[in-house]
Amino acid sequence: SGDCDALNYVLLGDVGAGKSSLVLRFVKGQFVDFQESTIGAAFFSQTLAVNDATIKFEIWDTAGQERYHSLAPMYYRGAAAAVVVYDTTNQASFACAKKWVTELQEQGNTNIVMALAGNKSDLLDSRKVTAEASISEAQVYAQENGLFFMETSAKTAQNVNEIFHEIAKRLPRA
Ligand code: GTP
Ligand code: MG
Numbered sequence: 001s002g003d004c005d006a007l008n009y010v011l012l013g014d015v016g017a018g019k020s021s022l023v024l025r026f027v028k029g030q031f032v033d034f035q036e037s038t039i040g041a042a043f044f045s046q047t048l049a050v051n052d053a054t055i056k057f058e059i060w061d062t063a064g065q066e067r068y069h070s071l072a073p074m075y076y077r078g079a080a081a082a083v084v085v086y087d088t089t090n091q092a093s094f095a096c097a098k099k100w101v102t103e104l105q106e107q108g109n110t111n112i113v114m115a116l117a118g119n120k121s122d123l124l125d126s127r128k129v130t131a132e133a134s135i136s137e138a139q140v141y142a143q144e145n146g147l148f149f150m151e152t153s154a155k156t157a158q159n160v161n162e163i164f165h166e167i168a169k170r171l172p173r174a
Contacts, residue, residue, distance in 0.1 A: 006056040006058055007057055009057060009060065009082070009167070010059075010082050010083075011023060011061050011082075011083050012076065012085070013085035013096065014064050014092070015066075016064065017087045017096075018085055018152075019083075022085060022117065025157055027044045031157075038063040040063055040071065041060055041061060043059070046059070050169075051169075072103075073107060076107075076109075080111075082114045083116075083164075083167070084097045084116050084117070084147070085117045086118060088119060088123070088135065094134065097116060113167050113171055114147040114148075115147060115163050115166065116147045116149045117151075118150070119151075121153045121159075122155045135151060148166065
């Protein structure tokens, strides 16, 4: 059909994990080294052809700073899909991602599709051993919690379109 399906996404995760950078890469094909920390939340939309369908991606990019945490439910309650982002070079940001997953499991939509993005994969080459351990930990965690996992890089664009498209494929359509 020529119908345009709107899909509501929310991005959640620690401050500096790269949420805004992933959205900017996906929506505008851009990356900046000094991305400003998000205040409150930002909204983006992008209409794309995915396979046979035309999909309008509507994305809430939330702020990771702790003082904005209480606003998050406003954005994830209406979301069909969530991308929980962490920085693969920062162990604390992985712990933070797990907290978001738990919160979504307890308070998000029952049928929400969740993806875990291990971002900044371009920085991992320099510390291969630790990197591989943390990636496999994230893979196991994702599997146990019904999420799918991808290593992403907003900088090199690795898996950025893929993670948004993979979610779209997994969402039930009318
Ligand atoms: P808040 O809005 O504060 O919650 O942060 P955020 O999750 O939106 O992070 P943001 O996109 O602002 O990125 C934080 C910093 O990490 C910026 O300086 C980015 O340039 C950098 N960054 C984001 N993604 C990547 C990536 O994939 N690789 C590298 N090398 N740097 C990245
Ligand atoms: Mg941001």
